[in-house]
Amino acid sequence: MAQELDRLIETPSQTAGPYVHIGCLPSFAGVEGVYPQDLAVTPFAQGAAGEIITITGSVYDGTGTPLCDAVLESWQADAQGLFAGQKGADEKVSGFCRFAADKDSGEFTLRTIKPAAVHGRNKQIFAPHIALWIVARGINIGLQTRIYFEDEDNHADPLLARIEQDHRRATLLAKKVSTGTYRFDIRLQGEGETVFLDL
Amino acid sequence: MREATALLPRRREMHPVAYYPEYKTSAVRSPSLPLLSMESTPSEEHGPCFGHSAIGSLDNNLITNYTQGKALALGERIRVHGQVLDENARAVPDTLIEIWQANAGGRYRHIKDTYFAPLDPNFGGCGRTLTDANGGYEFFTVRPGAYPWPNRANDWRPMHIHFSIFGHAFGQRLISQMYFEGDPLIELCPIVATVRKRSQLERLIAPLDMQNARSMDYLAYKFDIVLRGYRQTKFENKPQGM
Numbered sequence: 001m002a003q004e005l006d007r008l009i010e011t012p013s014q015t016a017g018p019y020v021h022i023g024c025l026p027s028f029a030g031v032e033g034v035y036p037q038d039l040a041v042t043p044f045a046q047g048a049a050g051e052i053i054t055i056t057g058s059v060y061d062g063t064g065t066p067l068c069d070a071v072l073e074s075w076q077a078d079a080q081g082l083f084a085g086q087k088g089a090d091e092k093v094s095g096f097c098r099f100a101a102d103k104d105s106g107e108f109t110l111r112t113i114k115p116a117a118v119h120g121r122n123k124q125i126f127a128p129h130i131a132l133w134i135v136a137r138g139i140n141i142g143l144q145t146r147i148y149f150e151d152e153d154n155h156a157d158p159l160l161a162r163i164e165q166d167h168r169r170a171t172l173l174a175k176k177v178s179t180g181t182y183r184f185d186i187r188l189q190g191e192g193e194t195v196f197l198d199l
Numbered sequence: 200m201r202e203a204t205a206l207l208p209r210r211r212e213m214h215p216v217a218y219y220p221e222y223k224t225s226a227v228r229s230p231s232l233p234l235l236s237m238e239s240t241p242s243e244e245h246g247p248c249f250g251h252s253a254i255g256s257l258d259n260n261l262i263t264n265y266t267q268g269k270a271l272a273l274g275e276r277i278r279v280h281g282q283v284l285d286e287n288a289r290a291v292p293d294t295l296i297e298i299w300q301a302n303a304g305g306r307y308r309h310i311k312d313t314y315f316a317p318l319d320p321n322f323g324g325c326g327r328t329l330t331d332a333n334g335g336y337e338f339f340t341v342r343p344g345a346y347p348w349p350n351r352a353n354d355w356r357p358m359h360i361h362f363s364i365f366g367h368a369f370g371q372r373l374i375s376q377m378y379f380e381g382d383p384l385i386e387l388c389p390i391v392a393t394v395r396k397r398s399q400l401e402r403l404i405a406p407l408d409m410q411n412a413r414s415m416d417y418l419a420y421k422f423d424i425v426l427r428g429y430r431q432t433k434f435e436n437k438p439q440g441m
């Protein structure tokens with residue numbers, strides 16, 4: 001027998017379930033009056049530097065049906081590539097937003113600041129992107145993915161470079177609809193399945 | 200602000216399987232292709248920060264927070280408390296925990312819950328708190344009722360409280376559920392069973408904690424939580440290969 005590694009093990013995930021809004025977006029669930037307002041309904045305040053963009057999309061299940069009960073969270077850098085709390089970061093950018101798929105149509109909308117590229121360890125540079133986390137009934141552990149932008153230079157991005165198939169890489173690129181407007185659909189399973197991440 | 204360090208890779212075998220057909224909805228909501236795995240990057244190593252000013256004084260008391268203290272929720276009064284640590288056994292202070300649950304009759308206050316058990320006019324069903332300097336937290340609430348749900352012909356969820364925990368890095372983000380020691384419905388629930396490793400499943404079951412109960416007032420349950428840890432090395436900032 002070898003020595004034991006004295007490390008703890010992460011608590012296992014469980015599905016967020018259909019009523020996740022009560023805890024995370026109570027006013028969506030119809031629970032009013034406990035908190036003054038829902039947490040993190042916007043990732044920036046007026047006066048933040050950078051281009052304001054709107055990203056809309058839907059989360060589709062394996063049958064092609066949009067989820068009407070998904071909750072999404074986004075986390076991103078500011079227009080200089082810095083995260084909230086880092087030295088020099090834009091104080092008007094919290095970088096974090098929580099939003100739900102519409103209960104009837106399943107469409108979500110994220111209005112945010114377009115992030116800049118982010119510098120990582122070992123001189124890695126990540127193209128502008130927004131980290132996404134998706135939870136819903138039937139999703140047993142939150143799904144991580146990223147929104148990149150088709151109108152940015154993505155060729156040297158270390159994460160995108162790890163994706164073997166070109167058509168799969170495209171699942172992480174938001175499509176430009178018009179100036180400041182993008183479309184980003186997420187497919188949980190099957191044809192056009194989004195690349196989900198384990199980082 | 201802490202320097203961003205790599206997170207320990209997530210041990211996926213310690214988590215539920217994505218595809219578990221007895222939990223029917225998971226059949227069409229689980230990715231069929233492998234996840235793309237690589238070392239964490241700044242986007243996972245940084246995370247949102249929530250200040251104490253954002254949290255109200257009643258936010259962690261679900262017995263009173265829906266009526267802002269005017270009336271009490273119905274049900275068996277309980278205190279749920281514990282500590283948040285990371286995999287390196289370091290306390291996780293000042294991190295946001297949010298919970299939500301059904302009322303004592305097993306009914307959620309949610310536009311989509313149509314179960315005929317009645318709503319409690321004095322119960323909303325959500326609460327939140329920040330951990331203290333030692334990673335400790337507590338909630339006061341009522342024991343949620345078990346409830347039936349449309350899955351197999353007669354599936355019931357065991358009594359449970361949903362937990363959402365942030366940690367300090369977006370890659371630590373976790374949602375889970377706390378069950379109650381001794382509930383026979385735990386063994387019958389296909390959502391519980393998505394966690395295939397028995398020792399991991401048991402970590403979701405909070406023991407009765409009479410030492411922390413209060414006479415003539417509330418019972419207590421203890422629920423400790425472990426989030427992903429950071430890689431710890433003295434060589435982190437040296438160039439590769441040195």
Ligand SMILES: [Fe+2]
Nearest residue numbers: 017356359361
């Ligand atoms: Fe539930």
